[in-house]
Amino acid sequence: MVTVFEYLPDEILLLVCLQLHPFDLVHAFGHLNARFDTLLCDYRLFRHINIDSNKIASNYTKYIIIYGRRGTAQTLRATVKCHWLDLSHFINLRKLILCRPSREQQNQLRTIIATTQNLRQLRQLTFIKFDDEEYISRSIMAGRFPNLIQCRYRDGTMNK
Template identity: 30%
Template sequence: MITTIEYLPDEILLIICNYLSQYHIIHAFFNLNDRLNSTISQYYNSLIVDHNVYRELLPIIGSYLQSLTIKDISLKSHEISFASNIQELTFDKQHPHSIPSLVNLTDLNIINAPSTNLTDVLFLTNNNIHSIYISSQTPLTISTTKISKIKQLGVTLKSLDDCISLFSICPELTCLNLHLLDCSFKNIPKQINEPSNLQIFSLRTNYETNVDFNTIKNIFQYLPSQLEYLGIEIITLDRECVNGQTWENYLQEKFPNLIRLDFFIYLRPELPTNTETRRLPSILKTFQNDYWSSITPQHITGYYDRSYQGESISIHTEPAPIVRRRRYFLN
């Protein structure tokens, strides 16, 4: 009897695939029969186009793709259209100049974007896009009065003023993952549009920025009371930011519906260095009660960081907070 590769068990075929590139797997096995298609399905559900060789795969597997990443290469609109059923589209080091109308596209990611304002992506005509994540060294500039229907957004903004403006142009936001470069504010209007649909909010600040507890309250005052999920990653000199009782009193009053809190708080050493250092066990003890056990994933832990500047303390929820992730959803 003549033995062919089709007689091999699926497990052996997958081991063979481990030694091949996605390009060669598709050209060798795709569309030979239903069994092989099912066996290698993981290799044609997503595609990273970072070379002209992988560009050739788009007409072959485009209609089967669920996600497409375009990295270091420019694709025209009609080429992206081959991926007619994708749900997620990612541009890495590329500006999304032309995004075709894709009926199933819901998630758009722009990573390491060029130094160009990307505000226009909030107003794409692709009606089904509801989630956008933008990672860029240049903060998004909010200087428009147009209205966006985006529901989930991850973005870097320069100041709190821009955040308030964002709430005005994105009234349907349910999730905002915010990297804020400057926590001060100058021109916030007396009347603002509260993001009434917002359920999930995460805040990350720069390492150089000192965020005290009053600053936190200034930012959070513009968030709706029905917030359910909160993520925080801050650097501070303020000991109140590592006081569980202070947080508890504020959160219970401001966000009575909060069901989950993730945080990473880095307390820098105070000057002069002979100031009495608050010990980690006493800090963690302020977070040990029924309230904290009900809104944190597991438990709260921390560690010391000793340097020539003194002794810093970090406390965080465990597992590690997910503030830097592209998006997250309530369970």
């Protein structure tokens, strides 16, 4: 008897998908068929996003946002300068780690902090090589992050 991957029940496919990186899921199953597109819309698949390579193309971010539904990501870790990464799509983050954020990301972050309530759920914030640490410090002290427990920049740690 021949078993085809596509014939597996959705519950089994979801368990397999939960073990894969979101970018790999989009690359492998995005726009394959309506069933897989529906499966990729499961909120659990895009809770933790790790961007750690320059080879990840900008269109993957578009698919992550489409399939991951705006605001479902709880953890975002970007360890490379991703000029194409739009932080405004990550509205319910609990953990944000930016290593050497690009100038565009720093400007986006300042705008998000100043004009929206998007990062109110943030509990852990980590920056490495952030140009304007004073702005973040003032925002923390002004209560912009009411749930923040820990903030780190560079090699030091600052606890609220």
